[in-house]
Amino acid sequence: MKERVIAVVTAGLTTPSSSRLLADQLAAAVKDELSGRGIESRIELIEARDHAHDLTNNLLTGFPSAELEKVLATVAGADALIVVSPTFSASYSGLFKMFFDVLDDQALAGKPVLLAATGGTERHSLVLEFALRPLFAYLKAIPVQTAVYAASTDWGPNATTLRPRITQAATELVAALQHEAPAQTVDPYDNPTPFEDLLNS
Amino acid sequence: MQFGVFTVGDVTEDPTTGTTVSEAERIKAMVAIAVKAEEVGLDVFAQGEHHNPPFVPSSPTTQLGFIAAKTSKIILSTATTLITTNDPVKIAEDYAMLQHLADGRVDLMMGRGNTGPVYPWFGQDIRNGIGLAIENYALLRRLWREDVVDWEGKFRTPLQGFSATPRPLDGVPPFVWHGSIRSPEIAEQAAYYGDGFFHNNIFWPVSHTQRMIELYRKRFEHYGHGAADQAIVGLGGQVFMRKNSQDAVNEFRPYFDNAPVYGHGPTLEDFSRETPLTVGSPQQVIERTLTFREHFGDYQRQLFLMDHAGLPLKTVLEQLDILGEEVVPVLRKEFAAKRPAHVPDAPTHASLKAAAERARDLETIVEPAGSVEETSR
Numbered sequence: 001m002k003e004r005v006i007a008v009v010t011a012g013l014t015t016p017s018s019s020r021l022l023a024d025q026l027a028a029a030v031k032d033e034l035s036g037r038g039i040e041s042r043i044e045l046i047e048a049r050d051h052a053h054d055l056t057n058n059l060l061t062g063f064p065s066a067e068l069e070k071v072l073a074t075v076a077g078a079d080a081l082i083v084v085s086p087t088f089s090a091s092y093s094g095l096f097k098m099f100f101d102v103l104d105d106q107a108l109a110g111k112p113v114l115l116a117a118t119g120g121t122e123r124h125s126l127v128l129e130f131a132l133r134p135l136f137a138y139l140k141a142i143p144v145q146t147a148v149y150a151a152s153t154d155w156g157p158n159a160t161t162l163r164p165r166i167t168q169a170a171t172e173l174v175a176a177l178q179h180e181a182p183a184q185t186v187d188p189y190d191n192p193t194p195f196e197d198l199l200n201s
Numbered sequence: 202m203q204f205g206v207f208t209v210g211d212v213t214e215d216p217t218t219g220t221t222v223s224e225a226e227r228i229k230a231m232v233a234i235a236v237k238a239e240e241v242g243l244d245v246f247a248q249g250e251h252h253n254p255p256f257v258p259s260s261p262t263t264q265l266g267f268i269a270a271k272t273s274k275i276i277l278s279t280a281t282t283l284i285t286t287n288d289p290v291k292i293a294e295d296y297a298m299l300q301h302l303a304d305g306r307v308d309l310m311m312g313r314g315n316t317g318p319v320y321p322w323f324g325q326d327i328r329n330g331i332g333l334a335i336e337n338y339a340l341l342r343r344l345w346r347e348d349v350v351d352w353e354g355k356f357r358t359p360l361q362g363f364s365a366t367p368r369p370l371d372g373v374p375p376f377v378w379h380g381s382i383r384s385p386e387i388a389e390q391a392a393y394y395g396d397g398f399f400h401n402n403i404f405w406p407v408s409h410t411q412r413m414i415e416l417y418r419k420r421f422e423h424y425g426h427g428a429a430d431q432a433i434v435g436l437g438g439q440v441f442m443r444k445n446s447q448d449a450v451n452e453f454r455p456y457f458d459n460a461p462v463y464g465h466g467p468t469l470e471d472f473s474r475e476t477p478l479t480v481g482s483p484q485q486v487i488e489r490t491l492t493f494r495e496h497f498g499d500y501q502r503q504l505f506l507m508d509h510a511g512l513p514l515k516t517v518l519e520q521l522d523i524l525g526e527e528v529v530p531v532l533r534k535e536f537a538a539k540r541p542a543h544v545p546d547a548p549t550h551a552s553l554k555a556a557a558e559r560a561r562d563l564e565t566i567v568e569p570a571g572s573v574e575e576t577s578r
Contacts, residue, residue, distance in 0.1 A: 057467040057471070060463060060467075066406070195390060195392075201332070
């Protein structure tokens with residue numbers, strides 16, 4: 001079977017960041033799950049921070065730099081997506097949102113997405129449901145049922161409860177991935193609508 | 202090949218002095234730029250149309266009519282004429298009128314306008330932008346080509362027995378370019394009619410501009426107007442020049458850093474790499490502009506943006522001197538040497554008039570098709 005590509009977009013700011021830590025664990029779990037089913041996969045990890053200037057410039061100028069264009073194409077071309085945002089002021093971070101603001105609004109249509117977020121306390125965990133899930137629903141992606149939140153305690157005392165959530169979400173993402181045919185992209189520059197159709201529409 | 206300048210008519214603070222010119226000064230500056238463009242040997246002056254500050258040119262034919270009286274050779278054009286929010290009837294009449302006053306030195310570039318609030322001010326909706334551009338332009342063409350028009354469409358009151366007046370000069374409508382940055386529908390529209398296609402590439406990477414122009418060329422051929430490399434292509438360019446390139450960079454940087462559109466974003470160096478912006482010596486501008494031909498094929502019209510971001514008029518006029526004296530003569534020679542014979546020039550009033558006369562002569566000859574072909578030579 002064809003190698004599946006999993007793009008991971010994480011918006012942590014520090015090095016190392018807990019968002020990156022969670023992203024790595026989710027990616028590893030998804031890769032394990034795929035390999036358990038005999039499916040080869042490749043993980044494409046994208047740190048939004050590495051593209052912070054390019055993202056701002058894209059908003060201001062309307063086009064991505066050559067480097068950012070490659071990154072956006074990687075996400076658009078992936079079979080599934082894992083996204084991780086830190087929780088800032090009761091929502092995803094601005095940097096995280098900026099990435100999806102500059103991405104083509106059709107790029108995620110039909111793509112399975114595993115939603116994840118991090119924060120200092122588990123009190124913010126519903127950010128996944130009231131902020132991330134609507135965003136990806138709007139983008140016509142297919143967010144899997146289980147979203148994963150990791151608070152500071154999940155790296156210590158609660159680590160044993162984080163692990164099964166990661167596994168559950170990874171299993172769901174792989175199941176969704178197997179059900180979905182790769183999204184079809186229509187290139188308007190290669191197949192323009194004939195002018196007679198435009199005139200008569 | 203035609204060379205010229207285009208201006209959007211922005212009133213922007215000069216970031217080096219903190220001063221902002223008045224509307225009157227800006228409007229007169231645009232006239233001075235047009236007159237200078239002719240004086241230094243450029244072929245085209247094109248101006249934008251805007252209905253919102255900080256832009257002044259809301260009434261292009263008033264301004265172009267005034268410029269027509271002060272010039273004698275330069276082609277007056279637009280960048281762009283809002284085909285979406287203007288009434289096509291008024292465009293037909295205004296520009297036919299201008300044609301007569303300017304002895305045919307007129308063409309137009311159609312554009313949709315990307316400022317959402319402008320549409321409702323004129324009773325329209327930006328979400329209908331493509332539909333408006335298509336329907337309005339189809340009507341505009343008929344108004345220029347048919348003496349009496351009956352018409353009904355979606356966006357405008359129907360017309361019954363209407364004649365746009367005055368009729369186009371010599372019965373020849375102005376040549377039309379369609380400008381679009383990323384809508385394949387507009388490239389398709391230009392190709393369908395065999396009109397020109399202008400890509401204002403100045404804020405865009407080469408790879409994007411290439412896709413739009415390739416689409417237009419391919420469809421131009423599809424619709425039977427000629428080979429793809431005979432399609433009529435126009436491009437923008439943005440330059441700032443001094444004898445020493447470092448002087449150009451130092452002088453232009455504050456204008457770049459604070460400019461509308463891209464200011465406070467990428468660095469001058471990044472933007473120069475990603476887009477056609479060239480800040481440096483005249484020789485660097487020549488070399489950069491020549492690469493356009495390599496990227497996009499032989500093309501017919503090159504317009505430079507020279508006067509935005511608060512640059513003082515005096516500086517702009519100096520830039521036009523450099524452009525006209527040191528850059529364009531070299532470009533003319535180089536482009537001409539590289540261009541194959543079958544690639545046409547951009548149509549002008551004179552060439553369109555001659556073509557119309559040839560077509561009329563053909564119609565009067567009632568002969569089998571084969572001999573008509575011979576007679577027409």
